[in-house]
Amino acid sequence: MALDKAGNTLSKSQKITLKTETQSISDWVGSSDIDDFYSISLSSRSSVSIAIDGLSANADLQLLKDNNSNHSIDKGDVIASSNKSGTLSESIRETLNAGNYFIRVYSKSGNTKYDLNFFQTSSTSSQEVYKESSVSSNTVNSTLAATSADWFSQNLSDQKIVSLARNLASDGKLSRQDMLDIFRNVQDNSAVDSNEIQDLKALVAAGNKFNMEDHVKWLSAQVANGASVGMSASSFESNLVGRWFLGTVAPTPEFNGKKLTYTEVNGSLFGSSNKAQISDIHQGTINDCTFLAALGATFSPQSDDSGNASSSLINSMIKDNGDNTYTVRFYSGRYYQPGEAQYVTVDRRIATSIAAQRNNGVLWVALVEKAYAQWREWTDSRPGYNIIGNGGALAPPLSFITGRKTTNYTPSKINFSMLETALKAGKAITTSRSGNDTSYILGTHAYSVRNAYIDSNGKQRVVVRNPWGVDGGKTKSGANDGFINLSYDDFIKSFNLGVSIS
Structure with missing residues (x-):
C-alpha cells in the first residue's frame, strides 16, 4: 500500500478545504491503519457531499463533529454514516451549520485503497448538487441538479404518509423508530392499499438520501416487498412488522x-x-x-x-x-x-x-x-x-x-507461519477433528484457533478454545476454561480435518 498521508486520530486529522468543484484525495486503510481522519471548516451553513469509491475491500465512511472537543468519538458525535457491505461505494450528503467537522474513512475488513471525493454548495443556492453513490471517481463530476420542490409530495402518494414522513425526516434521517411510525400509519385503515405499498418502496429506495442505517433499510425493504394490496392491517403487523422489526416470529419450536x-x-x-x-x-x-x-x-x-x-x-x-x-x-x-x-x-x-x-x-x-x-x-x-x-x-x-471468503486447508497445507500471520492480520480461524478423542481434543468437534506464538524456549505453540467453555478432554490444559495450549506438532496431529481461515 502507498504511504499513509491522512491522520489516524481526530487530533492529527488532515485538513482539507471544501470548494464548489469536486476534489479528490487517494489514500488507503487496512489492518495496520484502520482509521483515516480529515478535518473541514465551514464559515456558513452549507451542503456537504463526501464519497469514497475505488475500493478493493470493505471500508466505511462517517461525518463527525467533536462536540466536546476531547479529540475522541463519543456518543452523539456521529452526524451521518455510510456502511454498505463489500466493495460498494459509500456516500454522505448533509446540510451543516458553520463550524468544524471531521470525515472518517475506516476499514471494516481487509486492506484497500480509496478515493475520497468531496465538495460543498451553499444551502441558500436555488440548486444543490449531489453525487450518486453508484458512480466511480471517473464520473464524479457528472452531477445532477435537484430542484427545491418537496421530495415527499413529488415521490409519495398517500397524504398521511407524505405529511408524517416529511416531519420524521426533518432532521435529515429516517431511523428505525421513524419507520415503525410510518408502518403504523400504513395500518390506519383495515387493509393496505397500493399507494401505501408504493410509498414504502419509494422511501426504501431513497434510504441513502435519508441516512437510513443499513439494517433499517434492509428490514424495511422486507416489509415493503412483502406487503400486498388488500393485506389486512393485522396481517401486515404480525407477518411483516412483527417478523422483521419486533422479533415476534421465532424459529420453529x-x-x-x-x-x-x-x-x-x-x-x-x-x-x-x-x-x-x-x-x-x-x-x-x-x-x-x-x-x-x-x-x-x-x-x-x-x-x-x-x-x-x-x-x-x-x-x-x-x-x-x-x-x-x-x-x-x-x-x-x-x-x-x-x-x-x-x-x-x-x-x-x-x-x-x-x-x-x-x-x-x-x-x-x-x-x-x-x-x-x-x-x-x-x-x-x-x-x-x-x-x-x-x-x-x-x-x-x-x-x-x-462476510469474507473462507479457505479450507488440509493438515499437509498448513504451516505455523500461516497461522501466526493470519491471526496477526485479524483473520478468524476454526479447526476440527474426526475420529476418537485425543488426550486434550474431542473427536467430531470444532474449536476456535486463538493464538499461535513461539514460547521462551523457542517452541512453536498453538492455542485453541473449546466452545463448551471448559477443556472437555481426558486431560486438562491449565485452567479448565476451554483454552488448550498445544505444541504445533500436537496441533497438526490432533486436528486431522485441517483449518478454515476467513
Whole structure:
C-alpha cells in the first residue's frame, strides 16, 4: 500500500478545504491503519457531499463533529454514516451549520485503497448538487441538479404518509423508530392499499438520501416487498412488522422431533463489560459447535480466559434496539463467495432447554444463536434448530459471520507461519477433528484457533478454545476454561480435518 498521508486520530486529522468543484484525495486503510481522519471548516451553513469509491475491500465512511472537543468519538458525535457491505461505494450528503467537522474513512475488513471525493454548495443556492453513490471517481463530476420542490409530495402518494414522513425526516434521517411510525400509519385503515405499498418502496429506495442505517433499510425493504394490496392491517403487523422489526416470529419450536418451549429471559446484552467476550461462549445441548467456534474465532488473539479480548466484529454484528429486541447481521452467499448483509430481529424469548448458556445473565450468545437458527430457517425452509444443531462444515459459519471468503486447508497445507500471520492480520480461524478423542481434543468437534506464538524456549505453540467453555478432554490444559495450549506438532496431529481461515 502507498504511504499513509491522512491522520489516524481526530487530533492529527488532515485538513482539507471544501470548494464548489469536486476534489479528490487517494489514500488507503487496512489492518495496520484502520482509521483515516480529515478535518473541514465551514464559515456558513452549507451542503456537504463526501464519497469514497475505488475500493478493493470493505471500508466505511462517517461525518463527525467533536462536540466536546476531547479529540475522541463519543456518543452523539456521529452526524451521518455510510456502511454498505463489500466493495460498494459509500456516500454522505448533509446540510451543516458553520463550524468544524471531521470525515472518517475506516476499514471494516481487509486492506484497500480509496478515493475520497468531496465538495460543498451553499444551502441558500436555488440548486444543490449531489453525487450518486453508484458512480466511480471517473464520473464524479457528472452531477445532477435537484430542484427545491418537496421530495415527499413529488415521490409519495398517500397524504398521511407524505405529511408524517416529511416531519420524521426533518432532521435529515429516517431511523428505525421513524419507520415503525410510518408502518403504523400504513395500518390506519383495515387493509393496505397500493399507494401505501408504493410509498414504502419509494422511501426504501431513497434510504441513502435519508441516512437510513443499513439494517433499517434492509428490514424495511422486507416489509415493503412483502406487503400486498388488500393485506389486512393485522396481517401486515404480525407477518411483516412483527417478523422483521419486533422479533415476534421465532424459529420453529422443534429440535429433532422434540417440542421446544420459549421462555423470556432476564439479563443484559453484554453484561458489565459492555462488549462481547469470548468467555461468554458456552455451548448448550445442540451440536452447533462450528457456529459457536466461528463466533469465538473473531476475537483478537489470547491464550487463556483471563485476557478477555474483544471482537469488534461481534460488537458491530448485534444492535440493541432499546425495546427488548435485538437485530443481528449475517452475510448471505457461500463460503467461497459471500453475499449481502442480511438482518434478523429477535426478542428475549429463548429455547431454554437447548440454548447456549447465559453466564451471569449475559444474553448475546443465546440471542445470536437464536437469530442464526431463524435466519437459516428463512433461507433453507426447514426448522432452524434442526439445521444448525446437527453439526456441519467449518467454513460456512465463518463466512456467514465475517462476510469474507473462507479457505479450507488440509493438515499437509498448513504451516505455523500461516497461522501466526493470519491471526496477526485479524483473520478468524476454526479447526476440527474426526475420529476418537485425543488426550486434550474431542473427536467430531470444532474449536476456535486463538493464538499461535513461539514460547521462551523457542517452541512453536498453538492455542485453541473449546466452545463448551471448559477443556472437555481426558486431560486438562491449565485452567479448565476451554483454552488448550498445544505444541504445533500436537496441533497438526490432533486436528486431522485441517483449518478454515476467513
